[in-house]
Amino acid sequence: MSEKKRIAAIKGTKDILPKEARKWQRVEATAKRIFELYGYREIRAPIFEATELFEKGTGETSDIVIKEMYTFKDKAGRSLTLRPEYTPSIVRSIIEHRLYLQPDPLRFYFIGPMFRYDKPQKGRYRQFHQMDIEVFGEEAPAVDAEIVEMADYLLKTLKVTETEILVNSVGCQGCRPLYLKELREAAEKKRALLCPDCQRKITANPLRIFDCKVETCREAARGFPKITDFLCAECEANFDSFKAHLDSFQISYIVEPRLVRGIDYYTRITFEIISAKLGAQDAILGGGRYDDMMKVFGGPDICGTGFAVGMERLVSLAPFTREAEDFLYLAFLGDEAQEKGMALARFLRQNDLECLIEYKERSLRNQISRANKLGARWVLIVGEEEIKSGKYQLKNMATGNQVEVGKEDIIKVIRESA
Ligand code: AMP
Numbered sequence: 001m002s003e004k005k006r007i008a009a010i011k012g013t014k015d016i017l018p019k020e021a022r023k024w025q026r027v028e029a030t031a032k033r034i035f036e037l038y039g040y041r042e043i044r045a046p047i048f049e050a051t052e053l054f055e056k057g058t059g060e061t062s063d064i065v066i067k068e069m070y071t072f073k074d075k076a077g078r079s080l081t082l083r084p085e086y087t088p089s090i091v092r093s094i095i096e097h098r099l100y101l102q103p104d105p106l107r108f109y110f111i112g113p114m115f116r117y118d119k120p121q122k123g124r125y126r127q128f129h130q131m132d133i134e135v136f137g138e139e140a141p142a143v144d145a146e147i148v149e150m151a152d153y154l155l156k157t158l159k160v161t162e163t164e165i166l167v168n169s170v171g172c173q174g175c176r177p178l179y180l181k182e183l184r185e186a187a188e189k190k191r192a193l194l195c196p197d198c199q200r201k202i203t204a205n206p207l208r209i210f211d212c213k214v215e216t217c218r219e220a221a222r223g224f225p226k227i228t229d230f231l232c233a234e235c236e237a238n239f240d241s242f243k244a245h246l247d248s249f250q251i252s253y254i255v256e257p258r259l260v261r262g263i264d265y266y267t268r269i270t271f272e273i274i275s276a277k278l279g280a281q282d283a284i285l286g287g288g289r290y291d292d293m294m295k296v297f298g299g300p301d302i303c304g305t306g307f308a309v310g311m312e313r314l315v316s317l318a319p320f321t322r323e324a325e326d327f328l329y330l331a332f333l334g335d336e337a338q339e340k341g342m343a344l345a346r347f348l349r350q351n352d353l354e355c356l357i358e359y360k361e362r363s364l365r366n367q368i369s370r371a372n373k374l375g376a377r378w379v380l381i382v383g384e385e386e387i388k389s390g391k392y393q394l395k396n397m398a399t400g401n402q403v404e405v406g407k408e409d410i411i412k413v414i415r416e417s418a
Contacts, residue, residue: 012126035109043108045089051079057088059264061205068116082115086132095299106136123281134306144269145245158318167271168259169239175232182225190220207260226257265290285309327354328378329371341382
């Protein structure tokens with residue numbers, strides 16, 4: 001006897017079922033409209049890339065590269081990785097297509113899945129989705145402030161409340177080495193309190209200790225020196241100007257010197273927007289500046305900044321009011337009525353009305369009760385009488401009113417009652 005084994009979704013992934021997908025569509029449509037209002041255009045890159053792209057871009061000391069990548073060999077033996085984040089792909093694409101030679105602004109947005117082999121928990125998945133925006137070639141901290149303002153506007157439009165904006169500067173190649181030296185010394189003194197992972201980070205990249213979620217490491221990190229006390233004059237002026245722009249937008253923020261973000265490439269400004277409603281995984285979005293990445297990939301010396309929003313977390317926070325679905329359920333009785341009904345449904349759809357026919361044989365009563373269950377606002381009844389007369393019964397499910405209408409008037413009656 002063959003055993004029937006049920007195949008389940010892979011751990012850390014989830015299905016977005018139709019009702020939930022509606023919410024996603026709303027959130028995505030709002031975000032796209034806002035990004036376009038700020039001059040961003042969509043870019044789409046492949047889901048997998050050469051592994052080297054992320055090793056080089058995301059950084060060899062990041063948790064993502066060390067522990068979390070979905071890396072595999074294809075049939076030709078190439079090492080490929082399902083993208084864990086988007087920025088390296090965009091930078092690759094810009095260089096490959098020499099987009100910087102175009103007159104268009106280098107402002108892009110993107111929406112799609114990301115893959116990280118992390119421990120699944122509430123708000124953390126192995127396949128999750130991000131909306132990403134990136135700006136290239138704009139050095140002024142005004143643009144960093146503008147993208148924070150855009151993120152803030154997106155959240156306000158989606159009615160996401162009780163959020164906090166955290167900002168920091170992680171310095172530049174000039175001032176960071178001295179800070180790293182001090183940080184390493186401070187971490188060395190607390191070595192015994194740190195987890196084995198963080199002990200390794202002391203030498204590899206002590207900044208990454210701030211990413212650790214182990215409570216003893218977090219406690220130790222609270223006493224570590226702050227990068228904001230080590231910024232060079234230029235980085236400090238840059239950070240001050242960023243904050244002044246936020247002030248003039250009347251956007252409140254908190255300076256969080258431990259906000260170094262989990263990725264190696266950040267330079268100067270970093271930020272995150274968090275919500276206490278999310279629990280332990282509290283970041284809705286995060287981003288910052290990465291002025292050196294394009295150069296590292298052998299491209300021109302063009303700076304970049306941007307952020308990534310976690311879709312699962314954003315959708316969970318955005319209240320969703322279900323609009324009355326303006327759709328019509330077409331009920332029919334008999335073969336001839338089915339033919340006529342199919343033609344009518346085609347006509348209604350071509351006139352922009354959502355229209356559903358189900359072909360399973362049912363009594364009229366059952367069809368109306370189905371329409372009711374599905375939340376249809378209208379039922380159009382097509383029976384023998386209706387075919388003969390060319391007039392159909394159109395029932396408004398909200399009021400119970402029923403009117404007799406000819407084909408041409410169906411749309412009119414529906415639109416007028418809206
Ligand atoms: P990051 O690319 O790590 O800066 O993440 C940007 C945003 O993506 C975060 O603020 C989260 O909202 C979201 N995010 C990151 N990792 C995950 C994950 N494993 N599952 C769900 N959302 C995530």
